[in-house]
Amino acid sequence: IPRLFGAMRVAGTVIWATDLVEHRSTSGGGKGKPKTTTYTYSTSFAVALSARQIGSIGRIWADGNLLRGSAGDFKSPITSFRVYAGSEDQALDSQIAAHRGASTTPAHRGIAYAVFQDLTLTDFGNRIPSLTFEVFADAAAVPVADLAFDLSDGLIARDAGSGLPAVRGYAASGRSVADALSPLVEGYALGLRDGASGMSLLPAGAIEAGIVAEMVGARFNARAERGVKARRARAEDVPVRMSVRHYDPARDYQAGLQTSERGGAGRVERDLDLPASLSASEARALAEAQVQQLWTGRRTLELRCDWRALTLEPGAVVTIEGQSGRWRIERSEWEGFLDFSQKRTD
Numbered sequence: 639i640p641r642l643f644g645a646m647r648v649a650g651t652v653i654w655a656t657d658l659v660e661h662r663s664t665s666g667g668g669k670g671k672p673k674t675t676t677y678t679y680s681t682s683f684a685v686a687l688s689a690r691q692i693g694s695i696g697r698i699w700a701d702g703n704l705l706r707g708s709a710g711d712f713k714s715p716i717t718s719f720r721v722y723a724g725s726e727d728q729a730l731d732s733q734i735a736a737h738r739g740a741s742t743t744p745a746h747r748g749i750a751y752a753v754f755q756d757l758t759l760t761d762f763g764n765r766i767p768s769l770t771f772e773v774f775a776d777a778a779a780v781p782v783a784d785l786a787f788d789l790s791d792g793l794i795a796r797d798a799g800s801g802l803p804a805v806r807g808y809a810a811s812g813r814s815v816a817d818a819l820s821p822l823v824e825g826y827a828l829g830l831r832d833g834a835s836g837m838s839l840l841p842a843g844a845i846e847a848g849i850v851a852e853m854v855g856a857r858f859n860a861r862a863e864r865g866v867k868a869r870r871a872r873a874e875d876v877p878v879r880m881s882v883r884h885y886d887p888a889r890d891y892q893a894g895l896q897t898s899e900r901g902g903a904g905r906v907e908r909d910l911d912l913p914a915s916l917s918a919s920e921a922r923a924l925a926e927a928q929v930q931q932l933w934t935g936r937r938t939l940e941l942r943c944d945w946r947a948l949t950l951e952p953g954a955v956v957t958i959e960g961q962s963g964r965w966r967i968e969r970s971e972w973e974g975f976l977d978f979s980q981k982r983t984d
Contacts, residue, residue, distance in 0.1 A: 639651060639686050639687075639688065639689045639749065639811075640688060640689065640809040640810055640811040640913075641688060641689045641690040641788070641789065641809075641810045641811075641818070642687070642688040642690055642692060642750075642773055642775040642807075642808075642809055642810075643690070643775055643776055643780040643785050643788075643805065643807065643808040643809075643810065644774075644775060644776050644778075644779060644780050644805060644806045644807035644808060644915060645772070645773070645774050645775070645776075645806060645807045645887070645891075645915055646772075646773055646775070646807040646808070646809050646885060646891060646913075646915060647770050647771065647772050647773075647885060647890065647891030647892070648687060648688070648770065648771055648773055648809055649768070649769065649770050649771075650685035650686055650687045650751075650752070650769055650770075650771060651685065651686045652683055652684070652685055652686075652766065653684050653685070653686045653746070653751065654683060654684040654734055654737075654738075655681060655682070655683035655684070655766065656681055656682045656683070656737060657681070658679045658680070658681050658759070658764065659679065659680050659681065659756070660677060660678075660679055661677070661678045661679065661680065662675060662676070662677055663675070663676045663678075664676075678758060678759075678760050679758075679759050679760070679764045680715075680756045680757055680758045680759060681754075681756075681757060681759060681766060682733060682737075682753070682754060682755045682756055682757070683753075683754055683757075683766055684731070684734060684751050684752065684753045684754075685751060685752050685754070685769060685771075686746070686749055686750070686751045687750045687751055687752065687771055687773055688724060688749070688750040688773065688775060689724075689748065689749060689750075690724065690748075690750070690775060690788070691723050691724040691725055691748075691750060691775070692723050692724055692750040692773050692774065692775040693723070693773075693774040693775055693776065693777060694721070694723075694773075694774050695721050695752060695771055695772065695773055695774075696708055696771075696772035696773075696774065697771075697772040697890070698769060698770070698771050698772070699769065699770045699771075699890075700714075700761075700762060700767035700768070700769055701762060701767045701768050702768075705767075705769070706719075713761075714757060714758050714760070714761050714762075715756075715757075715758040716754060716755065716756060716757045716758065717755045717756035718753075718755035718756070719752065719753070719754060719755070720752065720753040720755070721750075721751075721752050721753075722746065722749075722750060722751050722752070722753070723750055724746075724747075724748055724749050724750030724751075725747070725748075726747050726748055727747065728745055728746070728747055729745060730743055730744075730745050731743075731745075731753050733753065733755055734753070750773075750775075752771070772890075772891060775807075779804040779805060779806045780804060780805055780808065781802060781803075781804045782802045782803050782804065782805060782822055782826070782828070782839065783795075783796050783802050783839060784796060785805070785808060785810070785822070786819055786822075786839055789810055789815055789818050789819060790815050790819075790837070793815075793836065793837055794815075794830075794836075794837045794838060794839060795835070795836050795837065795838045801841030801842075801844050802828070802839060802841050803826050803841075805822070805914045805915065805916075806887065806914075806915040806916070807885065807887075807891075807914060807915030808822070808913060808914045808915070809913040809914075810913075811913070821910065821911060821912045821913060821914075822912070822914070823839070824910060824928075825882070825910055825912045825914075825924050825928075826842060826924070827842035827843075827927065827928075827931055828840060828841065828842060829841075829842075829953040829954070829955065829966060830953055831951055831952070831953035831954065832951075832952075832953075833951055840953055840954070840955070843955060843964055844955055845955050845956065845957055845964055846954045846955055846956065847949075847950055847954060847956045847957075848956060848957045848958075848959070849941065849943065849947065849950070849956055849957070849958045849959065850959045851959040851960055853943045853944055853946050853947055854866060854941055854942065854943055854958075854959075855942065864942070865941060865942050865943075866939060866940070866941055866942075867939070867940040868937065868938070868939055868940075869937070869938045869939075869940075870936050870937045870938075871936040871937075871938075872936075873902060873903055873904060873936070874903050874904040874905070874906070875904070875906065875936070876900070876904060876906070876929075876932050876933050876936060877900075877904070877906045877907055877908040877929065877932060878899060878900055878902070878904045878905065878906060878907065879897060879898070879899045879907040879908075880897065880898045880899075880907075880908055880909075880910070880925045880926075880928045880929045880932075881895055881896070881897045881907070881908070881909045881910070881925065882895070882896050882897075882909075882910045882912055882916075882921045882922075882924050882925045882928070883895050883909065883910070883911045883912060884896070884912050884913075884914055884915070884916040884920075884921040885913065885914065885915050885916070886915075886916070886917065886918060886921075887915050887917065888917060888918070891915065894916075894918060894921060896918055896921035896922040896924075896925050897922075897925055898922065898925035898926040898928070898929045899929075900929050900933065908928075910924075910925075910928065912924070934963065938968075939958070939961065939965065941958070947970075948972060950967055950970065951967070951970070952967050952968060952969050952970055953966070953967065954966070954967050955967075
């Protein structure tokens with residue numbers, strides 16, 4: 639069950655249902671005419687929506703058609719519709735408790751869910767239809783820093799500084815915090831730092847430090863080491879086509895696909911599934927930025943620096959004297975440093 643942020647359109651998970659209930663009605667039979675018996679069926683069921691508290695539910699679609707309008711009106715007969723927002727003290731649903739027994743019925747605290755009571759199934763082939771819901775989990779766009787703080791239970795700090803984006807809606811899912819956050823990190827080219835003060839997300843391209851020429855080309859074991867090794871990956875390894883899948887608010891939060899292409903050699907194509915509420919132009923801009931980033935990212939550097947580079951941590955974006963552009967530190971290691979603070983004289 640995903641954790642929802644902002645406004646999204648999501649498919650729920652049925653967590654309880656009754657058997658079909660048959661309804662029989664007879665008409666006709668007067669003046670020699672035969673009686674006609676009509677059978678209809680209904681059912682009651684509950685649908686889990688979010689593993690995080692939500693604000694409200696707007697429209698609902700069944701098999702792609704509108705079942706509940708924005709004013710709360712249902713297009714198919716239903717006895718009752720109830721929403722549990724996912725608070726930690728929400729009560730049992732009385733109908734589920736009566737069906738299963740109060741002692742064995744969970745309140746699903748911390749889970750937002752909706753209960754349909756006696757929904758008529760005539761329009762859906764006498765089965766529970768495929769449902770999608772317009773949920774408002776937050777009243778406004780959610781900063782990515784707040785989202786990461788929530789998903790990591792506070793391990794990733796909120797105070798990551800300015801420059802991080804905000805999303806109008808996001809459905810976080812997966813087996814781990816990394817799975818939940820990786821689409822955002824990749825889509826917005828964010829950095830992740832694990833420093834002395836804890837973990838934090840870094841905005842794309844925010845320059846934090848500079849490496850000057852005199853720091854590069856240190857001596858190891860009284861021998862001068864080559865300070866810079868440059869590598870460039872093949873152009874063919876960079877995708878010629880980048881696609882971003884998203885949810886488009888202008889199209890009732892239906893799934894959208896925006897692409898960016900580059901010229902030149904290559905056959906590689908790449909997709910990014912970003913379960914976020916984005917306009918078509920925003921998604922296209924992300925696809926274009928991804929292609930540009932991967933193209934410029936073909937070039938990598940290995941630097942051998944002196945002790946002053948010890949303060950530079952993986953994830954930091956730096957400038958390098960004599961090299962154009964901005965560079966993100968992917969990894970670092972140190973060796974060959976001697977401690978003369980306890981030098982002994984014999």
